[in-house]
Amino acid sequence: MINYSLYRLGQFIALSLPLKFAYCVAMRISDLHYFFAKNDRQTVGQNLKTIFPEKSEKEIAKIRITVFRNFAKYLVDFFRFSKLDKHYIEKNIRVENKEYLDQALSKEKGVITLTAHLGNWELGGVIISLLGYSFYAVALPHKHKKVDTFFNQQRQSKGVKVIPLGRAVRQCLDVLKRNQVLALVGDRDFSEKGIILDFFGKQTFFPEGAAAFSLKTGARIVPGFMVRNADDTFTLRFEKPLEFKPSGSRNVDISNLIKQYKVIFEDYIRKYPDQWYMFRRFWIL
Numbered sequence: 367m368i369n370y371s372l373y374r375l376g377q378f379i380a381l382s383l384p385l386k387f388a389y390c391v392a393m394r395i396s397d398l399h400y401f402f403a404k405n406d407r408q409t410v411g412q413n414l415k416t417i418f419p420e421k422s423e424k425e426i427a428k429i430r431i432t433v434f435r436n437f438a439k440y441l442v443d444f445f446r447f448s449k450l451d452k453h454y455i456e457k458n459i460r461v462e463n464k465e466y467l468d469q470a471l472s473k474e475k476g477v478i479t480l481t482a483h484l485g486n487w488e489l490g491g492v493i494i495s496l497l498g499y500s501f502y503a504v505a506l507p508h509k510h511k512k513v514d515t516f517f518n519q520q521r522q523s524k525g526v527k528v529i530p531l532g533r534a535v536r537q538c539l540d541v542l543k544r545n546q547v548l549a550l551v552g553d554r555d556f557s558e559k560g561i562i563l564d565f566f567g568k569q570t571f572f573p574e575g576a577a578a579f580s581l582k583t584g585a586r587i588v589p590g591f592m593v594r595n596a597d598d599t600f601t602l603r604f605e606k607p608l609e610f611k612p613s614g615s616r617n618v619d620i621s622n623l624i625k626q627y628k629v630i631f632e633d634y635i636r637k638y639p640d641q642w643y644m645f646r647r648f649w650i651l
Contacts, residue, residue, distance in 0.1 A: 370512045373445075380445035388442045389598065396438035400431055406645050410434075413648050417566050417639060432640035436594060440486050440643065447492060447520050459493055463604040467499070467547070470586035470607040476542030478587045479604075480576050482553035482631050484642045488521070490592030490602050491549050495525035502527045502541045503549040504534050504575070506556055531556070534575075542585045550576045552624075553631050554648070561621055565628060566635075568649040577623040581612055587623075589630045593638055605630060 380388045400407065410433055414426050421429075470477040479494065481487045495501040503521065507530050508514035518528045529537045541548045555571035563572050580587050586607040593601050608626050612619045635642045 377445040380442045392438035392442045393435045396434045400434045437643045458599045460601045466604040474545045476585040479549045479590045480552045485593040492524040500546040504529045506531045542583045552576050570649045577620045
């Protein structure tokens with residue numbers, strides 16, 4: 367179980383060193399991975415070129431290596447969940463527009479916090495939980511049981527309740543019915559059975575889950591992103607709850623609702639391209 371052993375080794379290093387040193391070690395390891403991982407380099411580069419067709423190869427390469435380094439920092443932060451406390455949050459986390467979350471919850475139909483594979487979505491969920499919200503996150507199970515257990519234990523240790531993707535529908539509906547917070551990552555469809563929409567000028571699959579749950583239950587969608595700042599602090603920023611009036615046609619409504627929040631995804635990815643961790647081919651060729 368090589369993956370599991372590497373994750374545990376990474377956790378040991380992250381917990382043993384001061385945070386800044388742990389980041390330095392992680393980035394050096396990331397640079398080695400970057401050098402040898404030809405397929406990952408090419409895939410990330412192709413994705414970035416789709417977002418920024420006007421940028422030169424040199425500019426793309428500069429963003430690409432920062433993607434790898436920031437992802438290494440993301441893992442350090444994930445491994446160090448046990449060290450998160452009130453002092454760390456006060457010193458390192460800025461929360462913006464929390465009132466949007468409270469506003470949506472006041473409707474008493476639950477809230478769907480929707481994010482992308484950008485910044486540190488895992489840490490964002492932990493902060494929401496530590497702020498006192500009853501928080502559930504849908505997560506794709508890892509194919510190796512021990513790795514899956516390790517990741518879920520990290521999340522659950524800070525109050526995040528995990529719903530496995532494969533059996534999520536009933537549990538998600540129950541969360542919303544209880545007027546709790548349901549977190550979904552909405553920028554990638556893992557089944558390739560979602561809806562095909564334009565994204566940065568090319569077609570890709572979008573998962574229907576967030577839009578479908580919102581239309582079925584009346585739960586408001588509140589986009590939220592935990593982005594890394596230049597000094598390695600974070601800003602957890604909520605966007606306004608989405609306003610949407612259904613037409614009555616399910617397929618049309620799902621498409622139009624997804625189009626609303628995919629524009630927000632595009633804005634954040636353009637602003638923080640070196641924090642969008644998409645190491646697989648994203649668009650339909």
